[in-house]
Amino acid sequence: MQVTLPDGKVLELPDGATGADAAAAIGPGLAKAALAVKADGEVRDLARPLPEGAALEIVTDRSGQDALDLIRHDCAHVLAAAVMELYPGVKISIGPPIEHGFYYDFDFPDGVAISDADFAAIEAKMAEHIAADEGFDRDELTPAAAIDLFKGEDQDYKVELIEDLVAADPALDHVSLYTNGPFTDLCRGPHAPGTGRIGAFKIQSVAGAYWRGNADNQMLTRIYGTAFFKKKELEAHLELLEEARARDHRKLGRELDLFLFDECSPGMPFWQPNGMAVWNELTRLWRAENLQRGYREVKTPILFDVDLFKQSGHWDNYRDNMYFTDVEDRPMGLKPMNCPGHTRLYKSERRSYRDLPIRYSEQGLVHRHEPSGTLHGLMRVRHITQDDAHIFCTEEQIEAEVQAVLDFGFALYELFGFEPVLELSTRPEKRVGSDETWDRSEAALQSALEKAGLEYVVNPGDGAFYGPKIDLHMRDSLGRSWQLGTCQLDYSMPELFDLTYTGADNAEHRPVMIHRAMLGSFERFIGILIEHYGGDFPFWLTPVQALVMTISDRHEPAAASALAALQAAGIRAELDARTESVGRKIREAELRKVPYILVIGDREADEGTVSVRRHGGADEGAIAVAALVDRLSAEAVPTPTP
C-alpha cells in the first residue's frame, strides 16, 4: 500500500500497515515521537491500519492544536479513571478537549459534592496513572454489546448516548471503546499511545453543567483541567491567565474609580466621574458618527403600557424577564427594548416612499431582568444603555442599508483595533412571521455578507423571534466571547404595528425594519474597552488626561494658571497641589494611569513652562504651557488604535 507524506513523497508500506509502522518507516526518532497520524485530515490512533492512498502526516508534540487536543482528551480519560476510583458509584458522561484544556462531566452519588479542596487528591491519583504510562487500547463492539456492557455498570448516560447513536443510524454496526488502565469509555477517539505522553496537567475548576446542555435535564458536575507536553508550557499558560485577571474590567473599574456595583441595585452600575468621562467621549463619537451616516437622534420613554409589549410580541416571549409596575391601576412595564417606542415615532405621520429610509438612533435605556446567575460586571447588566437604531426602509433598500450598517461597525471597531467575529443567526423555533418572510430576510442578510466578502459563521436557530440577525462578537481578557454589534432584519414588527408608507403607485406598502446596535451597549462596550486597553485608554478616552502638580506651595499660582489653560482648551486636567513629596505624587499619578504628568517648580514657574512626564516614562523636560495646550488638543481626537 502507499501513502503520501506532506513533502509529496510516496511511502510504500506492507498491506495493513498502521500509523506506527509508517512513522517507523520514516525514522526511529519519529517513531518514538509519534502520538497519532493525520490521514486525509483525520487524526487517528497510531495502532490503526492506514487507509490506502491517504495523505499522511505524523502527529507529534510539535503538531500544535491537534497534538494538544489529543493529550487533553487523553487527560480527560485519566481524570475519569481517577474519579471513578476515588468516588465509587459515580456515573460518567462525556469528556472532550476544549480550546485551552478539557473537561469531564460526572454525576456523583447523592451527598457527594466536589470542590477545589478535592483537586489535590484527584491530581495525585491521575499522576499515578500517567506515571504508569498506561496504553489506550481501542475495541469495537456492536451497539447491543456495548449497551449491555454499560448497563451492567449502571452507566446510564453511556447507554443513552449509544441508543441515540443507533436512533440516528439504525444500520450502525459498531461503536468504539477505549481502555486506559482500569477505565473503559465509550469514545470515538483518537488517543495517543499511552497516558505517559501527558507531560503536565492541572485540574482547574469545578462547575455545574446540564446533561446534553439542556436545562430540563439533570445537572452534572463538570471538572475542568488543562494539559501540556511540558511543565514550562503549563506554567506559562497559568501565568497568562493571571495576567488576564489583572486586566479584568471589574478590578480595573474599582482601581481606576470608573464604576461600581452596590447590593442595593444588583446588575446596575453606578458610574463615577472617571467612568462618565469615558462614557461621554464615547457618546460624542457615537453622535458624530450617527449624524454623518444619516441617522437622526431621538429619545423615547422607558415606561409603557403593557399593551404595547403585547402587541410587539415581547410580552409573550420575554415577560418573565421584564419589570412591571402599576400606575393608577394601569399595568405598565419598563421597556426591554426600544423598537416599540420607535414605531410610535414612525406612525406619528403618514410616510411616503420618498421619506425612506428613516433612521432613528437613540441612546436607549432598557431594563431586562437577567437571571441572577448570568450577571457579569459591565458585560451582562440589567440596566442597559443600548446604542440603538431602527431603520425603516423599503425591501429594495435592505441590502444597501445592511451593507452600510456593517461598514459603520467596521469603521468603529477599526478605531479601537477590534477584530470582531461575524455570526449569521437564522430562524428560531419560537418565532413570528411566515416561512416565506423568513426565507426572504435570511437571504437578504446572507447576500449582504457575501457581497461584502466577509467571513461569517452560521448559527442556525439563533435569530430573534421577529427576524434573522448578524451579530458581531468580541472576546474579553479571559477569552470569553461577548456580543457587541447586531444587525437584525424584521418584517414582523411593521406588520404587528401596522406600519405603512405610500408608494410611487399611490398604494400603501409595508416598510421593513432593521434593528441595529454597533457598540451593543455602552456598559458592555466600556467593559470590553477597559480589558482591551488594560486600563490604559487612548488619550481621547482617558478620564484624566493631564495632572498638573506642584513641587511646593509657592508654585500653586503657576500650576493653577497652567491648569486653567488646559481646561479652557477642553483637556480633562486636574491639579495636585498637596504638600506631599514629588515622589509620592508621581507614584499616585502613575497608578491612576494619567497619560501626562506636568510638574511645576521654581524653574517652570519663572519661565511659564511645565515639565512633562508621560505615563510610564521619564522626565521629558520643560515645554511652554501654550505649546503643550496645542499638542494635547491635537492629540485629543479619536484616532485608530494600532
Place this chain on the structure above:
RNA sequence: GCCGCCGUAGCUCAGCUGGUAGAGCACUUCACUCGUAAUGAAGGGGUCAGCGGUUCGAGUCCGCUCGGCGGCUCCA
C-alpha cells in the same frame, strides 16, 4: 434560574480544631515645603452581609435570605 465556592474596616487580606476582632494601604490631625513610583508621628474607623438556630459562649458550627465569583442554561 441551576451546580459549586465565597462574603471580616473604603481597598487587599490575616484570624489554628468555637473563648467576646487585627495588618498594610486609604482617611483625619500635626510636623516636614520636598525635582520624577511610597517623609515621619499620632488618631479615627468594623452590630465580622442579614436573619434564625446549636452552645455557658459563634467571625468561627448548622439553616434560610441577600450579594459576589467560576461554570451551565438563557441573552429580544
